Amino acid sequence: MPRVYNWQLGREMLYPYQERHPRRQFAFVFNINRCIGCQTCTMACKSTWTFARGQEYMWWNNVESKPYGGYPQFWDQKLLALLERANPGGQVWNLRRQDGERSPYGVFEGKTIFEAISEEQNEEGETFQETSGRVLGYLPSDQEWEAPNIYEDTPRRPENHRHLPWGGVGESLPAHQTWFFHLQRICNHCTYPGCLAACPRQAIYKRQEDGVVLIDQERCRGYRKCVEGCPYKKSMYRGTTRTSEKCIACYPRLEGRDSVITPDGVPIETRCMAACVGKIRMQGLVKIARDGAWAPDPENPIYYMVKEEKVALPLYPQFGTEPNGYYIPPRWVPLDYLTQMFGPEAERAVEAYVCPSRRMLALLQLFRVSQRIIFGFKLVEGKKIAESEATLLNGKKKTLEIFNDTVIGYDSKGREIVQLTVEEPVFERSPEHYNSI
Amino acid sequence: MREQPKTRQGREKELEADDPLALVMTPVSGGDLQLMATCLIEEFARMGLKEAEILALFRQPIYQTHALYRAWGEGRVRELVRQVLARTGRTCVSVTVLPHSGGDDA
Numbered sequence: 376m377p378r379v380y381n382w383q384l385g386r387e388m389l390y391p392y393q394e395r396h397p398r399r400q401f402a403f404v405f406n407i408n409r410c411i412g413c414q415t416c417t418m419a420c421k422s423t424w425t426f427a428r429g430q431e432y433m434w435w436n437n438v439e440s441k442p443y444g445g446y447p448q449f450w451d452q453k454l455l456a457l458l459e460r461a462n463p464g465g466q467v468w469n470l471r472r473q474d475g476e477r478s479p480y481g482v483f484e485g486k487t488i489f490e491a492i493s494e495e496q497n498e499e500g501e502t503f504q505e506t507s508g509r510v511l512g513y514l515p516s517d518q519e520w521e522a523p524n525i526y527e528d529t530p531r532r533p534e535n536h537r538h539l540p541w542g543g544v545g546e547s548l549p550a551h552q553t554w555f556f557h558l559q560r561i562c563n564h565c566t567y568p569g570c571l572a573a574c575p576r577q578a579i580y581k582r583q584e585d586g587v588v589l590i591d592q593e594r595c596r597g598y599r600k601c602v603e604g605c606p607y608k609k610s611m612y613r614g615t616t617r618t619s620e621k622c623i624a625c626y627p628r629l630e631g632r633d634s635v636i637t638p639d640g641v642p643i644e645t646r647c648m649a650a651c652v653g654k655i656r657m658q659g660l661v662k663i664a665r666d667g668a669w670a671p672d673p674e675n676p677i678y679y680m681v682k683e684e685k686v687a688l689p690l691y692p693q694f695g696t697e698p699n700g701y702y703i704p705p706r707w708v709p710l711d712y713l714t715q716m717f718g719p720e721a722e723r724a725v726e727a728y729v730c731p732s733r734r735m736l737a738l739l740q741l742f743r744v745s746q747r748i749i750f751g752f753k754l755v756e757g758k759k760i761a762e763s764e765a766t767l768l769n770g771k772k773k774t775l776e777i778f779n780d781t782v783i784g785y786d787s788k789g790r791e792i793v794q795l796t797v798e799e800p801v802f803e804r805s806p807e808h809y810n811s812i
Numbered sequence: 813m814r815e816q817p818k819t820r821q822g823r824e825k826e827l828e829a830d831d832p833l834a835l836v837m838t839p840v841s842g843g844d845l846q847l848m849a850t851c852l853i854e855e856f857a858r859m860g861l862k863e864a865e866i867l868a869l870f871r872q873p874i875y876q877t878h879a880l881y882r883a884w885g886e887g888r889v890r891e892l893v894r895q896v897l898a899r900t901g902r903t904c905v906s907v908t909v910l911p912h913s914g915g916d917d918a
Contacts, residue, residue: 408855411875440876442840527876552883554843555876639912654859707851709842739858740905747912763900766850777903791910798904 376493379567380667383692383718385478389489391509391572396667400566400586401624402677402699403648403658404687405559406742408706408728410655412438412557419650420561424623429615432520435622436561436647440527442712443555447519450608451691454488455715457511458693461491466693468719476668479685480692480718487695488512488569488606510573510604520611556705559655561647562609562622563690563698564588566667570621573604585660586699587624595619606694629660629748631787641786642748654743659750674751676738676784677701684735686727688717703728706768722768729765730773737782740795744784747792751785757797849880849889853896860904866893 378387379394420436437446445451458466466485473481488511564581568588571579578594579601581587590601590610597617601610610621625645627633637643648656659677662670672678680687680701687701704713706725713721731739737754757779765775777797784793856866870881870889881889 408851409859411869411877413875552845552879553840554845554848555879557876637912641912705851707844707848709840711842712840744907745909761901763903765900766847766854770844770847772899793910794908796906798906 376489381487381567381695381697382477382668383480383483383689383697384487384695385472385474385480385482388487388567388695389493390567391489394667396566396663396665397581397583397586398663399584399660400663400669400699401564401629401658402661402681402701403561403656404677404680404701404703406655406703406728406739407556407558408655408703409653410438410557410559411653412440413652414438415650415652416559416647416656419646420622423625423646425620427615429613430620432517433611433613433620434523435609435611435620436559437523438557438559439524440555441558441716442553444524444527444558446523446560447515447608448522448525449519450515451716453513454606454691454694457513458486458488458491461511462486468693470719476682479682480688480720483693483695485693487693488604489567489572489695510569512569512573512603512606514599514603515608554708556708558690558702560607560609560690561645561700562588562624563607563696563700564622564624565699566697567695569604569606569694569696570601570610573600574598575600582626585624585626585629586663587626587629588621589623589626590619590621592616592618592620606691606696607698637747639788641788644746644748648743649746651743657742657749659748674753676741676749676752679738679752680735684727684732685720686724686731686735688720688724691716692718706766710768725768729767730775733776733778733780736775736777737780737795737797740782740797741784741793744793744795747786749784749792750787751789753783753785755781755783757781760797845880845883846892849877849892850896852877853893854900857897857900857902860902862902863890863893863897866897 376389376391377393379390381388417434417436417438421434425433425435434446439446462485468481469484470481472478491511492509564587571581571588575598576594576596578591580589595618597612597619599612599619601619602612610619612619628643628645631637631640631642644658648658657676659675661675661678662672664670669678669682673683687703689698689701702717704717704721704725706729710722734754738752741749741752759776760779761777763775763777764772767773779797781794781796783791786792853866867890869875870877872878
């Protein structure tokens with residue numbers, strides 16, 4: 376099997392195909408801290424791409440509430456368990472081998488979904504019958520796809536909503552009394568896609584111009600190996616056409632070909648990004664060098680957050696697909712959980728977010744100010760206007776300086792799209808000091 | 813009256829990994845609800861939301877923050893919102909979006 380370089384793992388790994396890279400890569404950053412789980416993104420995608428017969432259970436974009444939720448149910452716990460079974464106790468990171476751009480998160484010394492499959496038997500002599508043969512994975516049951524947010528909601532009907540038909544059953548169920556956060560998920564358009572590796576028909580390909588991963592509906596015969604092989608379970612089977620389908624990164628918008636919404640032909644963000652009410656999403660296209668590394672481009676917001684500030688991290692990098700979706704981890708979640716989900720740099724990323732640099736704070740204001748993709752940003756410094764406090768992971772407080780800075784966003788043609796100015800923070804008096812001078 | 817056999821009920825039972833629903837409603841160790849609520853309020857404040865707007869997000873039953881509202885009651889949530897806002901303030905930004913050379917954002 377060929378060996379390819381995965382910078383998220385900090386090492387070479389086995390992959391069924393030779394290493395080849397697109398010129399640019401579709402990538403995105405989701406700020407988990409600000410998601411309210413309103414599902415507007417989910418419905419924007421659903422109403423655009425998966426509203427037809429046979430797509431009833433198909434949600435290319437979904438938002439699940441962790442630690443309980445999952446679509447399909449328990450997808451990540453099942454994958455982690457499979458990997459642990461294949462390599463008991465060995466799924467570890469070596470932080471001593473951190474080395475700049477080549478291994479920014481250290482070196483993953485465990486097995487990826489491509490490497491674990493080569494272990495045909497585990498220590499108990501069990502074989503992985505459920506795998507496709509190229510990728511360690513599993514095929515979720517129909518039941519696991521049916522209810523995207525089951526068990527996640529507050530189970531009791533609120534007192535002032537007695538007119539609602541639901542809530543009569545389950546009213547006495549206990550509500551979750553624990554921490555949670557919303558995890559937004561779309562296809563990661565991975566550098567080394569599990570779906571592509573698993574397809575016996577070579578019906579899945581990665582576009583040269585933007586790295587978007589697509590299923591050729593003519594070649595696909597619905598064997599569902601991609602559904603098994605995608606560790607994030609973002610390839611889905613459609614019974615009416617007997618083919619598999621997946622997120623297409625709204626490529627007509629990405630190409631700037633819709634003359635109604637982009638009359639001057641500049642790339643536009645996907646439907647799920649553009650619809651985000653909570654302003655948690657930013658999407659971009661990053662330049663890829665010949666060796667697969669991200670070409671230095673510190674003016675690009677995605678590059679800046681992932682490579683310079685390292686405030687956004689990939690989801691389950693240990694799976695080995697080099698996903699191109701990045702997340703700013705939630706700042707209140709136990710560190711063990713975050714480390715398992717986002718890798719060993721989770722704590723540092725949270726700190727970089729809670730007390731951001733001046734440039735990062737300005738960039739955070741650019742989330743969702745325009746549906747045109749921001750290819751570059753610039754900071755015009757202003758004077759310091761206030762100090763604020765931020766709460767760290769351990770509950771301690773840290774002072775945050777606020778500057779009256781202006782941040783400017785530019786489109787693919789280098790033209791200015793938007794300007795934002797941070798204004799003086801408004802402090803509200805606590806009740807006990809209402810009348811004090 | 814006959815004595816009932818002593819069996820462990822509901823949440824007293826220990827987690828069994830082969831139970832297909834074991835991960836549902838199983839407490840996850842660690843974490844701090846007060847810290848979570850504080851961080852969420854700080855986030856909304858950084859986005860410029862006012863006290864009433866933040867409180868509305870806790871009141872709405874469709875959002876998961878409502879679980880805290882139900883558990884703590886309006887008084888405690890309101891007090892926490894006020895405390896955090898008094899400490900952090902609200903960051904406000906002014907935005908100027910330039911139109912496409914051919915139309916506005918659709």
